[in-house]
Amino acid sequence: MTHPLPPSPPPPVVSLSAMFRLRPGPNRVFFGLRAALAMGLCVVAGWLAGDEGAGLLATLGAFAALYGSGRPYRHRAALLTIIGAGLVVSVVGGVAATAASSAWPGVLLAAGIAFVAAFLCSALIVGPPGAYLFALAAAAGTHMHGQAAHLGGIAAAVAAGAAVAWVLQMAGALLRPRWPEEKSLQAAADAVAAFAERADGAGADLQRHATALALHEAWLNLFARQPGRAQPNDRLHRLRALSRALHRIFGATIAGEGGKDAASAAREIGVQVTNPPAVSADDALFKPLAYITSREMLAMSLRPGSTPMRIALRVGAAALIAGGIGALMGLDRAYWAIAASVLMLYQGLDLTRAMQRGLERTLGTFAGLGLAAILLSAHPQGL
Structure with a gap:
């Protein structure tokens, strides 16, 4: 039985009203608090040590707290280690460039780091904030004049900040080692249930797209981002079995065989995520499809x-170009x-979406500058 293809979505347009609409997305409150804590700990440590400059340097390494959220802990540990090392190299490289009498070495180095970071982050699907913070760290380093003789201390401070971010990001593994996998699978179950309930109603296309993205994120966490193999009937294996069941429900719903029963089945899977049942004999023999490794992604x-x-x-x-104009x-x-x-x-958006994001970020920057001006007008002192 064949089904007609859904209509193409309307082309994107630049919209001022879009800046005042909240887009659907995950709750980022905890993410923001964790990043703020990483930055704050670095500043407080520098203040207590009597070296506020070192504490501020460490915040450049603490940028690592903004990466890897929601990913499995073992995968996250490796990713954050690489991110931290990249931030150290970016800052140290920028500071080293200040030894030159001209501003051009710094511009060339910052542009080079931006190029490499953009390529690697895009090729390996690192996700936001992507190459941006590497470029910011390198560019900030080029402004630290007179510090080229202290590269070792600078590297240590930035690495310390990255270590703080690493510890905060990994702390949850002590309590629930499979929490990221469970959370993404729960989100996928909720999305499948919501789609099954409105598969023929208004907004079904958008809901189907959101459901497919949620299922893909769960698949990434359960398969592609797992450095090891699941053992028969261990927790990861049982979560994978629930994921396959969700995919079957989603496929049946698209084929018109869903409805309230499908929604109930998806919600039941969501309940089972916290205590996944043992897999059947057929599922125990299941072998996941191959996925592209990081090396293959880079090669392509x-x-x-x-x-x-x-x-x-x-x-x-x-x-x-931007750095060159600034230098001139x-x-x-x-x-x-x-x-x-x-x-x-760095996200590789098309022209319309890039203009929309550019407009939003420009106005957001001005709003941030206004807030900073208000705070600085109070002449804050000390910690």
């Missing part, structure tokens, strides 16, 4: 014309021009 991304290469070239060129104009904070150019382009 190195091909001319690949999306990661196109994004990296665009980001690198924009960073070079003698701007005191030219590195912000480099960071802003990377922020607008």
Whole structure:
């Protein structure tokens, strides 16, 4: 039995009203609090040690707290280690460039780091904030004049901040080692149930798309982001069995065989996530489909014309042009021009969406500057 293809979505348009609408998405309160705690601990540690500069340097490494949220802990541990090392290299490289008498080595280095970071983050699907914070860290380093003789201490401070972020990100593994997998599977179950209840109603296309994304995220956490193999009937294996059941329900719903029974079945799976039942004999023999390894992803991304290469070239060129203009104009904070150019382009959006994001981020930046001006007008002192 064949089913007609759904209509194509309308083309995107730049909209001022979109800036005042809250888009559906995961709750990021805990994520924000954890990142703020990582930054705050670095500043407090520097203040207690009598070296506030070192504490502020450490916050550049604490940027690592913004990566890897929601991913399995073993995968997250490796990712954050690499992210932390990349931030150390970015900052140290930027500071080392200040030894030159000209601003151009710093511009070239920041653009080079932006290019490499954009390529790797896009090829390996690191996700937001992607290459932006590497470029910001490198560009900030190029403004630390007179510190090139202290590269070891700078590297240690940034690494310490990254270590703080690593510990905070991994702390949950002590209580619930499979919490990220369970959470993504629970979200997928809720999405499948919601789609089954409104498969023929208004907004079904958007709900189907959101459900497919939720199922894919659960699959990534249960399969592609797992560094080891699941053992028969261990917790990971049983969660995978629930994921397969959800995919079957989703497929049946798309084929018109869903309804309230499908929604109830999906919600029951959501309940079972916290205590997944033992798998059947058939499921015990199941072997997951192969997925692309990181090495294969990099190899494919190195091909001319690949999306990661196109994004990296665009980001690198924009960073070079923005930094060059800033250097020629003698701007005191030219590195912000480099960071802003990377922020607008690192996600590889099309022209319309890039303009929308650019407008939103520009106005958001002005709002942030206004808030900072209000706070600084009070002349805060000490911690």
